[in-house]
Amino acid sequence: RKLLLIGYGNVGKTFRNFLHKWKEELDAEIVGVVTRRGLMMGDSPEFRKDADVSVTDAIDKVKPDVLIDMASANYKDGQPSLSAYFHAFEVGADVVTTNKAPLAIRYFEIMENAKKHGRKIGFQGTVMSGTPSINLYKVLPLAKVKKVRGILNGTTNFILTEMYEGRDFSEALSEAKRLGYAEEDPTVDLNGFDAGAKLTILANLMLNKKVKIGDFQIKGIEDLKLDDIEEAKRRGSKIKLIAYADEKEISVRPMEIEANDPLFSIDGVENSLEVTNEVQRVSIRGPGAGPETAAYAAISDLFIINGTK
Ligand code: 80F
Numbered sequence: 001r002k003l004l005l006i007g008y009g010n011v012g013k014t015f016r017n018f019l020h021k022w023k024e025e026l027d028a029e030i031v032g033v034v035t036r037r038g039l040m041m042g043d044s045p046e047f048r049k050d051a052d053v054s055v056t057d058a059i060d061k062v063k064p065d066v067l068i069d070m071a072s073a074n075y076k077d078g079q080p081s082l083s084a085y086f087h088a089f090e091v092g093a094d095v096v097t098t099n100k101a102p103l104a105i106r107y108f109e110i111m112e113n114a115k116k117h118g119r120k121i122g123f124q125g126t127v128m129s130g131t132p133s134i135n136l137y138k139v140l141p142l143a144k145v146k147k148v149r150g151i152l153n154g155t156t157n158f159i160l161t162e163m164y165e166g167r168d169f170s171e172a173l174s175e176a177k178r179l180g181y182a183e184e185d186p187t188v189d190l191n192g193f194d195a196g197a198k199l200t201i202l203a204n205l206m207l208n209k210k211v212k213i214g215d216f217q218i219k220g221i222e223d224l225k226l227d228d229i230e231e232a233k234r235r236g237s238k239i240k241l242i243a244y245a246d247e248k249e250i251s252v253r254p255m256e257i258e259a260n261d262p263l264f265s266i267d268g269v270e271n272s273l274e275v276t277n278e279v280q281r282v283s284i285r286g287p288g289a290g291p292e293t294a295a296y297a298a299i300s301d302l303f304i305i306n307g308t309k
Helices: 010-021 053-064 081-090 099-116 154-162 169-178 192-207 226-234 293-306
Strands: 002-006 029-035 038-041 066-069 095-096 145-151 238-246 250-257 270-277 281-286
Touching: 002 010, 002 250, 010 029, 010 293, 029 053, 038 053, 038 145, 038 154, 053 250, 066 081, 095 099, 095 281, 095 293, 099 192, 099 250, 154 169, 154 226, 154 238, 154 250, 154 270, 192 238, 270 293
Parallel strands: 002 029, 002 066, 066 095
Antiparallel strands: 029 038, 145 238, 145 270, 238 250, 270 281
């Protein structure tokens, strides 16, 4: 299977390493990479430009079987990825994405368009990276989901944990950037937008809510003071950035979490999601951010889409 990558940053380059490791099992190869700088034909560890073309034109030039979107999130309009998906479906390619923005803005249109053209879209990497959330839902069929609740952003959970341990906010943010957890523009982690985009995708997929990012309350951690965190600590609890949705409500905001709550022990870059359906509750925990886990999400989607054993 021929792959065209959009974006070649931390996640894109790690994806390439994994692809080489599992090349035979995945039966796939990179035939092109398109970034802001242009198109590179073929596969190389460092980007070098071969042509100046748009992402959509790159699809026509490369003719991939699968478009792998690892470009930074553009929450203004989801472009150029959004148009690239529609074009890919039209010309017979599947899509695998770790980029949340297009789905957070136009979830239903993307899904309907994929269906119309008989194509697939893998988007595990958009929520909790390689820790199965989207793909977990695929093995919980039929039972109606009542609510979802979780800690869905690695950067802010890492920062809150560091601050709880008495470290400085800006030091913790620098460390999250260094470790490749933060978005290209870390403001979208801090203001809750990244968690909001993930919750939007979950609410569409699991609760059948036709919401888009911007439709509901999102509050981040930027206004939290060290004092707030220390006061919660004295009361034996922790402040966490909680994403919540049920049939009526949907929000992202910092909340005080008591010691007997399973989310209390989710620290650092670890994330967690509880899915309550009409039969049972399922909880998962695992890394929420980092180039390896995000790249692994795309690898897992590629494997599932291929149906390769
Ligand atoms: P990085 O900034 O390293 O690379 C982005 C690449 O996109 C660059 O090559 C850039 O040229 C390209 N690009 C940007 N705009 C473009 C355009 N208009 N056309 C073509 N190319 C364009 O970003 P990462 O870290 O490699 O992330 C890539 C994508 O994966 C982003 O959409 C992320 O949101 C997503 N992702 C990243 C994760 C991570 O841990 C995790 C899962 C998804 O929970 C958290 O704390 C989250 N901040 C991380 S979630 N890196």
